[in-house]
Amino acid sequence: MVYTSDYVLEYPTDATISDIFFDYNLGGASSTASAILDGLSGEIVFTYDSLRLAVRRFARYLQETLHVRRGDVVCILSFNTVYYPVYVHGVLAVGGVVSALNPLHVPKELSHVLSIARPKHALVAPELVANLHEAMSISEMKPRIITLSITTPYAGHAINVPHLLEHGDTCFTRPIYAEGELATELAFICFSSGTSGLPKGVKLSHGNVVSNVYMHSIYLSDMFVPSSVFALVVPFFHILGLSGFLCQYVLNGAPIVVFPRFDLPSLMHSIERDKVTHLNVVPPIALQLANSAITTGRDFSSLKCLMSAAAPLEQSSADRLCQKLNCVLTQWYGLTEASPSVISQRYDQVNIKGTLGKILPGITLKIVDSEGKECPPGIAGELWVKGPNVMQGYVGNTSLTDETITSDRYLRTGDIGYVNADGFVFLVDRLKEMIKVNGNQVAPAELEGILRMHPDVEDAAVRGVYIASRGTEVPVAHVVTKSRRPNILEDILRFVNERVSRYKRITRAARIDEIPRNAGGKIVRRMLPNVDWDLDVIPAKL
Secondary structure, eight states, X not given: OEEXXXXXXXXXXXXXXXXXXXXXXXXXXXXXXXXXXXXXXXXXXXXXXXXXXXXHHHHHHHHHTSOOOTTOEEEEEXXXXXXXXXXXXXXXXXXXXXXXXXXXXXXXXXXXXXXXHOOSXXXXXXXXHHXXXXXXXXXXXXXXXXXXXXXXXXXXXXXXXXXXXXXXXXXOOOOOOOTTGGGTSEEEEXXXXXXXXXXEEEEEEHHHHHHHHHHHHHHTTTTSSTTOOEEXXXXXXXXXXXXXXXXXXXXXXOOEXXXXXXXXXXHHHHHHHTTOOEEEEOHHHHHHHXXXXXXXXXXXXXXXXEEEOSSOOOHHHHHXXXXXXXXXXXXXXXXXXXXXXXXXXXXXXXTSTTOOBEEOXXXXXXXXOTTSOBOOTTOOEEEXXXXXXXXXXXXXXXXXXXXXXXXXXXXXXXXXXXXXXXXXXXXXXXXXOOEEETTEEEOHHHHHHHHTTSTXXXXXXXEEEEETTTTEEEEEEXXXXXXXXXXXXXXXXXXXXXXXXXXXXXXXXXXXXXXXXXXXXXXXXXXXXXXXXXXSSEEOOO
């Protein structure tokens, strides 16, 4: 059975993201309305008028000083900042392609994503310049580095961002596109890990993102409005931050409160001070809110809705949190390859427990079994989705693109779920073997490859175990060792964890005599032995 939305998708197929930003005013926000607020100070950094002016000035700098042209890839390496929306929309305005990189990546990881994105320019926060230089030393890619100085002078090629955005010239030229080009004209190269290990570059076009913005605008018309105030603690390099927030919210005129990183006391203070109405959370943050006494005695009367994304939130935790904060919680489902939103829950659907909601306008959904046959309502299978938001493909990987997108443009999500008789979608499991750590994707194959580099490791398998108290999965390892010398597991964990980002670090390891594999050599993770990970193993030294 094929499922479609009750809502009709209409969107301008001839408009870029920048056209929507400068010309459309989707939410009808006043030019003097707040656009970007500093979550730490409460300062209104940009109104919509001053934000558009800042983007024009940054676009002028990119076009006239750096000579960024249509199709040039510009990577952004920075933690969250109130200026991040300016960087993104400035690059898009001159026809550039944004590739936002993970600031937590170690140099080897950065060198890999650089080789995929192949940027001409890199906009980099000062504290990350050394990391990028080290990555470039082991990569063939040598983008021109522009240091984004905010408060202090910085040696080398640097710009004083606040000064430029206040005093720079506003004149630049927008690219002209032929009819039909925007469906495939790239806007973003994002990164999504596949089960084979290292991150894959996902090509998202202006048409992909604009259609997804309108899907939400139509389906959640009472949420993305200027009277809402959204607090954002999700990283902006993540597809949820990049397309979901910096495009969806900004283009709809909904003000956003920006935090450089998650800090619970600062967030609590902001909700009171800035009258936050909507808070985007991932399950670990939701659990901190539910369990912390810091919420006691505060005025959260402005808070209407918690929006949970990146991973499903356990229903009992959701209920407890909503009762504590006296608000509703809506679930959301998407993936990088879908720009990212596919399914969402409306205010009037929160009483339907366990559901992700319904598919967005313009999307077609099929539930498919292991033999490729469509499942009837109530029967679980893999979610296949089709729509104008589905990616253009993976960078430089036609075979993987063909494996992921069918000949009739259905995206195989790798997630298992079902649709009930009323059209509500429920997620059951993940067909893919990704481990979700605090909303970040961790590929077991990447960690297994590093484990096998250790001289004492004969074979290895990595999987995720869920820690309910933290609301997240963590990687654990089963290893076949060549010796049984004392402290070998500690040495192995140290070896791996020194080579990956913090969120990828293996938390526990246990010996095993043999890794279960099928006839083709693929690890059969469901056959890995159950282990009491708190008692019978060596904890990682983090």
